Amino acid sequence: MPAGGFVTQGGKEYPGKLTPYVLVTCIVGSMGGLIFGYDIGISGGVTSMPDFLSSFFPSVYEKQTADKSTNQYCKFDSATLTLFTSSLYLAALLASLVASTVTRKFGRKLSMLFGGVLFCAGAIINALAQNVAMLIVGRILLGFGIGFANQSVPLYLSEMAPYKYRGSLNIGFQLSITIGILIANVLNYFFAKIHDWGWRLSLGGAMVPAIIIGIGSLILPDTPNSLIERGKRDEAITKLRRVRGVDDVEEEFNDLVAASEASKKVEHPWRNLLEKKYRPHLTMAIMIPFFQQLTGINVIMFYAPVLFKTIGFKDDNSLMSAVITGGVNVLATLVSIYGVDKWGRRFLFLEGGVQMFICQIAVAICIGVKFGVSGNVTNLPQWYAIVVVLFICIYVSAFAWSWGPLGWLVPSEIFPLEIRSAAQSINVSVNMFFTFVIAQIFLTMLCHLKFGLFLFFAFFVLVMSVFIYLFLPETKGVPIEEMSIVWKNHWFWGKYIPDEDLPHAGANLEMGKTKNGLGGTKSVY
Template sequence: MYAYNKSYIIRMAFISALGGYLFGFDFAVIAGALPFLADQFALNEYWEGFLTASLALGCIAGCLFAGAFSDKVGRKKALMAAAFIFLVSSLAMGFSTGRDVFIFARFVAGVGVGMASVLSPMYIAEISPASMRGQMVSINQLTVTIGIFITSLVNYALRDAGDDAWRWMVGLGAVPSFLFLIGVIWLPESPRWLVTKKREKDAAIILHKIGGELYAVKSVSSIQDTLQGEDTKKVSFKEVFSRAALPAIIIGMGLAVFQQWSGANAIFNYGAKIFESIGFSLGAQLKQLVIINAVNLIFTLIAMWQVDKLGRKPLMLFGALGLCVSYIISAILLQQGLSVAVWPLLAAIAIYAMTLAPVTWVVISEIFPNKVRGKATSIAVVALWMAYAVLVFTFPILVEKTGTYTPFYIYAGICLLGFIFVKLRVKETKGKTLEELENVMTRH
């Protein structure tokens, strides 16, 4: 019906999604740096967990700040702030003089990552036509996986760089954050945000470039209809948890927590520890992390191809059951100390990469009403980062107290519960405009 300027939409999505690359970088760099940091700072299992989780604690702060900040100054300026924070904190981590300084710098990096994790998918969803939105938002997950993969390659290349290898690993985060900052300068403002600020003409110019005159007129009108009679200048958290928005909030938070407690990120962050438990050397551990992250990247590409074809709900249901089975097999093999446990772990990463990893971000970016989208998205992503913090803090403690295999039995049970939640509570969002979804979710 509309002649979309696909190349323009894709360019905007990729630049915004560089925020996902920063998440991927900081997510993966700790897996390679942790063996060096553990020796450098004499970390026990509690400090390992806290150092790893400090990123998530910063992310929580960034998420709480991002929604209201972006509602006030716009998505573009907020994305620029996130890039700058990450740039400074990356350099601070690289030049850290001690454990506490490193943890604080990693916390600050988390603030930037948390802001980007809210703003990048939100911005992409707001500039993308309904028929392309799933694939475009999935670009954010693609850049996350590219960041993870490239960082794991760099970690592997630096494995013999000496005791200070970790400084190069973490300090190199300044490079993608600088590129992200430069790229965001080119981005237009979100047209949906512009309409909430009564700047319909500016919004129409951007929408016209995206899909032509008819698309611009219809989109502006549709956005205005969802905002009619509402004061969009100030949105309280009480309004976010109103009866109309609450069903979407419950679903968004539930999916966010499930995505993290499904357990895949324990493999990403503590793969070296897992592989050490079945006899791999440090070099072999880092090599296995490269393989895991390559699988993650390949299957994320498959997810981008399928998310607007198969739909969100079927992929999440398949992911929940597939992870449950993979974890049970992994736990049995790890309990016996067998190196073939690598294979079901790789299968788990593949399943996660093409289901829960990207689809959760897509759904969170879609389901909230226009008026409260900034704050509501922040709340859902805060729940995600809180769940991540719990996951990465508890994993090394569980491993030390109960064995490497025990957490995977726990994650298998969580995945089974997640399957039930998705089956009963989540509605399909494929192919609907954000305004149509608002009407569906408020009738949930």
């Protein structure tokens, strides 16, 4: 038995099935990921378009065109240019903190609606931008929209889905992100051919996913958890029966009510996050999004066209390479949807970590051999560029079926109701903060670290894989309200969880516990 691992099917099994109603609801809800994905994909393509650069960042444009022998690593290095991309994520960080209160008091749907409206406003301002200030204001509004959507959508999906299918349905959010990235890359490829104003179409196109999530939030039903949390119990049990597709939902309903009653006794969920019994949850809420950003994926997704131009591709070729990696991203996410509830979270985390580590080392070697430290290479053989793109695609596929979807799924399913909104805000805030940091400093890091930048990210992939191996238990097939048993049975976290916090305290804990050889226990029921 691996460190921190155990096999569990949960303390109990609630009756229920995957109904068409739930499937359609989760598909519509997961569309909230489109706005995040579209923005990730659109930013890098727009910042590589000559017309956009000449209008707003002339110094970067001149650096590209004046001297073809310039250091390839540094040709896009501009703090103002990276601020265009990164400002969004700082705004998303701030919005996610406000979104916690909205999500808790008024429901998940209202947070989604706010996200769509704010994102749409930002898209309009960006499309009409006349100066850098307008661009930044638009990006900030986009960030507010993403902060609300990323805070509410994963929670909505985890609460709506039957626990046996929670992983697959929740990953619909990540699938929407990858589809948004792919659509943005394809549009960038074609809009780049429209000189002078093609970039406006790319930025303004963000209105479409914003309208989709806005309309979706109006037609989606509330989750039973959210209805109970707001005192609407009769409506909640009716909704739970429809969601589960069976009438026998009293046991699950009573557990949800009990969890809600416990959550209402918590007057300060933010302060309570610091209590000893929430140490495992707080650790994961911080470390998983921290490590997710230090995989280096946003280096690829934000700046894919910029990166490909840096390693020798022409304008059209760099945008097409971004389309290819976006397609790989979508297809590999489907692998995760298939396997997450079959193979488990830990397996995908660890396999993806190994694959990403190998690919980052390979890319570093390929770029290092050709460009060296000086970076003064003007021509890259086509076959060599294809090899680099191939390794990047294998790397993207690993992220897309591991750290991409699981970075949102696992935090959203492990938090008890009483701290759920606050803890999810921590998760989103940490994610957005380090997304901001990476987006802001990447081009400067590339300029100074050269090919060593990929070794930098490879080191963190190794560290985070060890972290998952040791400290993340398997949560596959465990009902959300039974999740405390998972932590109690873990070799390290068990000491932080008091027995009285366990559901059905005595029986479930003793049922089938065995030593795992690491000073902890594993559950075999």
